[in-house]
Amino acid sequence: MSNSMRGVYTSLAQIRRTVFREVARLAYESQSGDYGWVDELPYEIIPGDVATYRESVFLERAIVGERIRLAMGLPLQGVDKPAKLSEGVAEAAKPETYYQPPLINVIKFACNACEENSYKVSDACQGCLAHPCREICPKGAITFKDKKAYIDQEKCIKCGRCANVCPYGAIQHHARPCAVACGMNAISSDEQGRAQIDYSKCVSCGQCLVNCPFGAIADKSQIFQVIQAILAGEEVIAEVAPAFVGQFGGKGNVDKLREAFKALGFTGMEEVALGADLCAVQEAEDFLEEVPDKIPFMGTSCCPAWSVMAKMEFPEHADCVSMALTPMTLTARLIRKQHPNAKIVFVGPCSAKKLEAQRKSVKSEVDFVLTFEEMAGMMEAKDIDYTRLAGEGSSDFEVASADGRSFAVAGGVANAVVNAIHREHPDMDVKVTNAEGLDECRKMMKAAIKGKFNGYLLEGMACPGGCVAGAGTLQPINKTAGAVKLYSKKAPIKTAPENAYCELIHDLERDADGHRADADVVAESAEALKPAEDAEE
Structure with a gap:
């Protein structure tokens, strides 16, 4: 990818x-x-x-x-x-x-209209005597014209052997960039x-x-809709994903961000790292209860694109992906308990969260989703310079743990869950593997199904690098990852179980009808993606 x-x-x-x-x-x-x-x-x-x-x-x-x-x-x-x-x-x-x-x-x-997938000979071809490209081609698609290699696109099967064997690197693979980036x-x-x-x-x-x-x-x-809610005088509360650190400049000062949201018309702002702590504790409980007695391995739930892919492509192993609610949903439910009439806005790095918020089978309590890039547009519209703000505002909740704040970086979710398990079982050997990018996630899932990862915790992240590489981010991936790690170290508590709100997990995770699991997640996500009949094809 x-x-x-x-x-x-x-x-x-x-x-x-x-x-x-x-x-x-x-x-x-x-x-x-x-x-x-x-x-x-x-x-x-x-x-x-x-x-x-x-x-x-x-x-x-x-x-x-x-x-x-x-x-x-x-x-x-x-x-x-x-x-x-x-x-x-x-x-x-x-x-x-x-x-x-x-x-x-x-x-x-x-x-x-980029080329979808083809191999072509560039001017670097020297028409060498060995012509290994021609010898290795399984379909006889390569001939020589005017002392240059020529590929018959009708015969070519896009195997790429010719490109690998050319001593001059003269055969190039052309592919549509969006298709290369698509792990599905x-x-x-x-x-x-x-x-x-x-x-x-x-x-x-x-x-x-x-x-x-x-x-x-x-x-x-x-x-547009978030601003309409603000202008209508609604109580509008933002919940901000852990990947926010450094996105708007500065080094992750939450008080500055609270002041910025206040200037935009929001009535409050909370960190989604709170919900990340609750998610880690829930997944730790699930892992201890289910692996390996009920399921051979367990995948994490917080990345919706990864979990939907896993359940969609491997339906017979859908129960191996955690049913724990995501940090976004758990934070929103925590906010909803104290602000029953508020409009809750998730602000984060992710496009897939826009779909997750719309699910009906498990109510997310999130009314709107904005990306960091969209949020930056709102701040520019109001001439807010985040770095120059004094930093003020208060939270309804205690701060999250270092592990909860680290959810944004690849490996952070699994690490938080392992640390939560070790809180009760310090000597337990918890095996972990993680994958970044949906292609790698698919390979990980296939290997797990074949038995390679029995007893393991699997962390899947659709974006290479984790949430810090989401489609709605503003900063270079490595820079944000470093900023998130530095910010997490400042947390007064280190592991998720130390968060006092974890006592509420079983209350928060159930809907009004008592259901916990999102059984319809795949069907619902597919339905939400389909174009409306009157939309442009």
Whole structure:
């Protein structure tokens, strides 16, 4: 899975963030019910008559127009029928409105129609005497023309042996970057060669949208709806994922972040690391109770893209993935106990959390989900410089443990669960393995099913590096990982069981009907991903 562009501030990142900023700015300013500004916004973002990035300023504006609609949670319009950009905004302005599926969208006329999968000979070919490429090709697809190797694409089976054996590295593999980044093999080409997503496979990890160098893939946002709830005078409380450290500058000062949320109109902010502690304790209990007597191994639950993939592709072993509620949900339920009428907003690095929050089989208590990138847009719209804030505000809860704050980094979840087990069983040997990226997660699951990891705790993370590499992050992955580790060391308690709120875990984990397990997670996630009938294909 590619991560080559992550942490590099490109013109695409600038456009994305400009759209979030401007949608937020105008949402805060326009309280009259007049949404004509939506139609004018592409001209403000892309002024003048000279194209900057693409062949035409009209194309640039059209693409930005679609991005504006997605940033407001609206479906794509396409260019094949006359329509105002602001169509449907009045409905979307209601604070309780949720985006219509699909969540991840391909803006077709922004797509470069990249080659899906091919091997081609470059000018580096020397037409050598040995021509090992020709000798090794199992299908006889390689011949020599004008002393250069030539690959017959009709015969080629894309095995890559020729590229591996060429002494000059003259044979190159061309692949669509979004498809390379997709660990679910959910991206193919339509009739025009443009990317299309198979929503029956997609788990909404968002890696395609941050790896497309043409900015043709985007997810829907709820910036607009969150601001509407704030303007309506609702009690709006943010819960912020552990990966927040360093995302907005600075070194993880929670008091500064609380002040920033207050300036945005939120009534409070809590750390999701609280729920991470509860999740670790629950998974430790489950592991002790079920492995190996009931199940041969146990996978962690906190990454929704990993857990949905595991349950979808290995249904006969779905019970081997923990049914513990995620830190997002446990934190929201903790907040809900003290603020029964509040709107709760999860702010984090992850696209897949947008789907998790919408599940109906297990109520998450989360009303809206924003990414750090969307949150940064809101802060820019209000001219908030996080690093210059004095830092003020209070929490309803005690701080989380060092282990809970470390959930954001690959290996952190498993480590927290092991430490929770050792609290009661200090001499127990808990074997652990972890995988980053859905391709590696799949390999891990296959190996576990074959018996390689009997008695193990498996940590799966859809994003390489963990949550710090989520699609909605702002900073380089390694930089954030280091900042999270430093911040976690400042916690006054070290392990999850030391968190006093862990006593509430059995109360929080059950819905009103007494159910704990999310039996319908796969079917529901697939349903939430499918496009609405009137949405653009």
